[in-house]
Amino acid sequence: MKIRIIALIIISMTIQGIMAQKYMTKTGKIRFYSDTPMEKIEAVNHQVNSALDLSTGQIVFKVLMKSFEFEKALMQEHFNENYVESDKFPNAVFKGSVIGFQTIDITKEGKYKVEVEGDLTIHGKTNKVKTAGTLEVKGGKILAHAIFEVKPKDYGISIPTAVVKQIAETIEVTVDATYDKMNQL
Amino acid sequence: MNLMKRLPVILLLAGLVQGVSAQDDLMNMLGDDKPATEYTYATFKTTRVVLNHSIQSPAKGDLLFIISHHFGRLNQGAYDLFGLDQATIRFGLEYGISDRLAIGIGRSTYKKLYDGFVKFKLLQQSSGEKNMPVSISYFGSMGINSLKWENTDRVNYFSSRLSFVHQLLIARKFNSSFSLQLTPTIVHRNFVPLKEDQNTVFAMGAGGRLKLTQRMSVNAEYFYLLPGKTADEFDNSLSIGFDIETGGHVFQLFFTNSVPINENAFITETQGDWLKGDIYFGFNITRTFTLGRK
Numbered sequence: 001m002k003i004r005i006i007a008l009i010i011i012s013m014t015i016q017g018i019m020a021q022k023y024m025t026k027t028g029k030i031r032f033y034s035d036t037p038m039e040k041i042e043a044v045n046h047q048v049n050s051a052l053d054l055s056t057g058q059i060v061f062k063v064l065m066k067s068f069e070f071e072k073a074l075m076q077e078h079f080n081e082n083y084v085e086s087d088k089f090p091n092a093v094f095k096g097s098v099i100g101f102q103t104i105d106i107t108k109e110g111k112y113k114v115e116v117e118g119d120l121t122i123h124g125k126t127n128k129v130k131t132a133g134t135l136e137v138k139g140g141k142i143l144a145h146a147i148f149e150v151k152p153k154d155y156g157i158s159i160p161t162a163v164v165k166q167i168a169e170t171i172e173v174t175v176d177a178t179y180d181k182m183n184q185l
Numbered sequence: 186m187n188l189m190k191r192l193p194v195i196l197l198l199a200g201l202v203q204g205v206s207a208q209d210d211l212m213n214m215l216g217d218d219k220p221a222t223e224y225t226y227a228t229f230k231t232t233r234v235v236l237n238h239s240i241q242s243p244a245k246g247d248l249l250f251i252i253s254h255h256f257g258r259l260n261q262g263a264y265d266l267f268g269l270d271q272a273t274i275r276f277g278l279e280y281g282i283s284d285r286l287a288i289g290i291g292r293s294t295y296k297k298l299y300d301g302f303v304k305f306k307l308l309q310q311s312s313g314e315k316n317m318p319v320s321i322s323y324f325g326s327m328g329i330n331s332l333k334w335e336n337t338d339r340v341n342y343f344s345s346r347l348s349f350v351h352q353l354l355i356a357r358k359f360n361s362s363f364s365l366q367l368t369p370t371i372v373h374r375n376f377v378p379l380k381e382d383q384n385t386v387f388a389m390g391a392g393g394r395l396k397l398t399q400r401m402s403v404n405a406e407y408f409y410l411l412p413g414k415t416a417d418e419f420d421n422s423l424s425i426g427f428d429i430e431t432g433g434h435v436f437q438l439f440f441t442n443s444v445p446i447n448e449n450a451f452i453t454e455t456q457g458d459w460l461k462g463d464i465y466f467g468f469n470i471t472r473t474f475t476l477g478r479k
Binding site: 022024049050051052053058059060062064066067071072073074077078080081082085087088093095160162163166182 | 211212214215216220223226227244245246247360361399400430431432433473475
């Protein structure tokens with residue numbers, strides 16, 4: 001009897017261990033790009049925090065706005081000071097889930113097309129976002145890639161008329177992250 | 186036996202609870218990854234508080250073109266369009282050699298003054314692991330008065346044309362909209378008109394800005410001359426204005442009682458009484474060109 005209980009607990013723990021497939025990165029990359037005939041603005045952040053749970057399909061991102069690096073120092077200053085107001089809203093956050101995560105077999109290397117859906121919070125405003133992307137199993141790691149568009153207007157980021165020609169209405173955002181498996185007990 | 190029956194329920198419940206809080210769990214896993222030390226930026230919108238230099242320096246590889254106008258006195262009346270018929274002008278260039286070191290040159294119509302300066306960041310305000318309450322920069326400039334000598338009977342030396350300014354710019358950004366700067370100043374003129382005149386003058390400057398909107402602030406600046414002959418004969422400089430930032434340009438529109446634009450002159454040679462209406466309208470326009478890429 002006792003042995004059976006212990007065995008059950010061990011089995012259930014093992015199952016949970018297999019099921020909790022949590023992956024994490026602190027060096028994800030997010031690049032955004034604004035293109036108008038007047039000016040091209042590009043910024044990249046190499047210190048994106050993200051976690052992915054392949055047992056539930058849940059995915060989260062936490063992006064420190066001050067870590068975006070621009071080509072021009074003045075752009076970076078304006079981005080933080082005037083547009084996203086990094087002092088007030090230090091992080092952008094995404095909480096969502098991967099649709100179709102069940103098809104991913106982490107024991108086999110390969111690339112999977114998935115969709116990601118969730119809530120994106122920038123500048124204190126939250127919007128629903130849905131985008132296509134890929135997840136790739138490679139060498140025990142998960143590589144994520146997605147491109148989507150963000151409208152500053154949707155996040156309460158106003159662009160003054162004086163620079164309306166320099167900043168695109170929709171900003172292209174590219175996400176690249178390489179997740180390492182979390183070691184769990 | 187009881188336990189055996191309940192075990193699957195317990196396991197199921199545990200699984201459910203885990204499912205519900207999974208997103209927050211994941212979020213918590215990420216933690217709060219603030220950088221160890223956060224450096225303060227944009228204490229002022231541009232390199233001037235109003236007339237005097239601010240703690241801001243051009244970033245490495247940035248070239249600033251700055252053009253300044255001080256028009257005539259407002260109390261001249263409508264005939265001179267309240268002073269707009271006259272102007273004292275300075276145009277200058279400033280360049281960031283590194284994020285700490287900036288140099289600049291300029292030329293002003295006032296005494297046909299050429300000037301050159303260096304600005305070096307000694308301390309940068311920061312919070313976090315490295316906590317620094319203020320930013321401090323050294324500012325040093327040299328002016329060359331290039332007017333023709335009035336008195337040609339005596340021997341005139343080139344060195345007599347020179348004047349020097351040494352300042353410490355001590356600034357603190359209190360919050361995203363309010364910044365203050367204290368500016369202890371030494372002005373040295375190699376040549377002064379009279380024997381009794383002070384070659385070296387000490388002054389204390391104070392300036393600040395308050396942001397009204399994201400891209401606009403109200404700025405004020407005052408220079409107090411320490412007691413002496415200069416303080417007796419000249420007025421303390423007081424300027425109040427607005428900064429308006431539009432992308433690569435910053436417009437500073439202000440009222441001041443100082444005709445001279447350079448710190449070599451406006452601190453020690455201001456003659457104008459605000460209360461009598463000796464007020465000059467003026468502006469600075471700063472344009473940033475990014476030459477070096479980060």
